[in-house]
Each structure stands twice: as structure tokens, then as C-alpha cells.
Amino acid sequence: MTPASTFEERRTVPDLETLRAADIDERIRRIVEFVCKEMRITLEIPPEEDVDPTQPLHTLGVGSITALRLKRRFELDLLVEMDLVRILRAESVSELSARLALCVEDAPMTASSGTAGTVRDECAE
């Protein structure tokens, strides 16, 4: 299976080098845009409806499978590992994107893990 190549025309995958070169605000903005677009596709949100990045994810209709899909997107496209529960309990897309932006910035990809950063604080509320 080649998940990263499926439905590419509908998606906007952020370029990692561009993300790393951007300042933190711009990096967060681009990741928010990416996450909102991904949610729009997965949750089949019509174009006339906004995905409000200030709302908790569960209030936007994100359930377990959608959260897993987001987790896999973060791993494949941003090279960041994030716990599923952290995604489900995120206060907002903006908060989630800020965490991702810090991981993209802080940890260059390692050959052993293939990931840039990890967010593991699944029990924090």
C-alpha cells in the first residue's frame, strides 16, 4: 500500500524544509492549515463550513479513527510521532499545531526512528 500517494491532489502537504526554515508563527500557521484541510477531507465537511481551529477536536466530530488518521499523517508528512490520546484531547487545532511545530523545529530526523519528534504525554489533561 502507498498511503502517502493516495488522493494527493486534494491534500496540501507542508514541505518540511520550508517549515523548518519558517519562523514559529508561520510554521504554526502552515500546520494549522494542513490539519484543517485534513479534517475537512476526513470528516467530509462541506466547503461552505469552516473548520474552527480554536475549538477542541472532539467538538468538530473527531473520533478515534479520524484521530488515528491524523496521527499517521503527522508521522508520514511531518515525521512527528504523537500519541492518539493527545490528539483526541487536544484543546484545539491551534494547540495541536503548536506542539507539532515545536517537534518539527527541535528534532532533526534520525536514521534509527525515521521520525523528527515525539509527543508522548497521553495522560496529561
Next chain:
Amino acid sequence: MNVRSDPWSDLWLLRQPWTEPPGDPLAVSELSEVELGRADSFRRAHDRLLYLTAHIALRRLLAAYLEIPPREVPLTRQPCPSCGGAHGRPAVAGDPPPLHYSLSHSSGLALFGVSSAPIGVDVEKIPSQETVELCTPALHKKEQEEIERLGALERRFAFARLWTRKEAYLKGIGTGLARELSADYLGATEGSGYGGPPGWMVDNVPCGSSHVNHVAAAALSADAVRPERIGWLPADFLFAGGVTEPLDSHSR
């Protein structure tokens, strides 16, 4: 409270109303302030309605088993098995609790499990092929192999059936999705004779008609017995003044 002492379990399903009926208002007064606040946080009207529907029905269902008013059902959270924080499995308060329950809702359908022993349930809308392709590598190695052997359409159903078994099991053991998805094998196929990890009975639950959009599953501790019935709750179960006791005597 008056609950049977012998091992038992029941499953209940409920379809969400299309819209909130103006003439027969939902029994929202039976919900707690926390539940009402959470309902109001939903962005889309049908998500809010599903949350209200599921939680009114949950309180009324548990109230019928416990023989107390719905608003007085003492809902709580057990300690998280990972960190001990107050965000573990949802439960009825008590030491030991008078019964165990699990609730899941997705895209217009709610599933309730009520039992004398720990139970987990899950219901999901069947995901897209793209989502299945993306998510399958997160599963147990053997589960991945089983799914990848199938054709595209079968794969969507197989993934959804497997996912609901997995999530029901993880809810049953109390960790929820904090546990690694690849840690447990839930890849039972029909007729394989595999019923789930040791100490648990895990199986899919019929929840639809010929137009199948949802799949569901339940996981029961081996201390319980297989569900005696899978019942549909009537629509008026949700309305103020509606039917509040769909249970006959054998489920008490």
C-alpha cells in the same frame, strides 16, 4: 439500587432522531451541567443531537437497571490505569460499582453495553479506503497481514470490524487508546474460533439493516456471560414523559 447478582450482560442500540423534535422535547433536564455544557460545545447540530441522545438514553437505561431517577445515576470516572488520574473508564460510582457500562456513538448510532463485569463497546461508521490504507500499518502485525490479504471493498469492512473489536477491548480493560494499538491481537475472523485476548470475549455486534454504514463490537470480561440480548431502544425513550423503562424483568 436493585441489580441482579448472577453474571449477566445486555447490549442496547439507539438511532439518533433526524432533528430535535419541537413537540416532544428531549429529556435534557435529566442531564448534569457538565453533560449539557459538553453538548453545547459541539460545532455541528447533528453532533450535538447525537451526544444529547446518547447521554439521555444512557442515564435512563442505567436508571432502569438501578431503579433510581435518571438524574440521580452517580456517574464517575475510575482512576486512569496508566497514571492514576481521574480520567479512566467511565463508571457508576460504588465500591464495587453496582454494574458496569460502556457507551459508544458515531454518525447517528449509539451502542450501550451494561453488564455485571467490565465491558467495552464501540461503534464506527465504515471508513474510506484511503483512511484504511493510512491506518492499517498502526495495527498488530498479524492484523495487518489479514487485512492486506483482502480486496479493497472487503478491506474497509474488515478494518472497521477489527477496529471496533480493538477499541471495545481497550475500553473494556480500561486503558482506552492510551495503549499501543499494535500490542494486542484482535484479528479474529468469522469462524476462526478466536474470541479475543485471554480473559476476554470480543466479538462484533449486528447493528444495521441491508444498508450497512456502521459496524460495532463488544468486549466482555470472562467473568460475565455473553449478552442475553441485543435490543433497540424506542425513539420515545429520549423524550420527556416518554417510555423510561424498556427493560423487562429478566434484565434486573
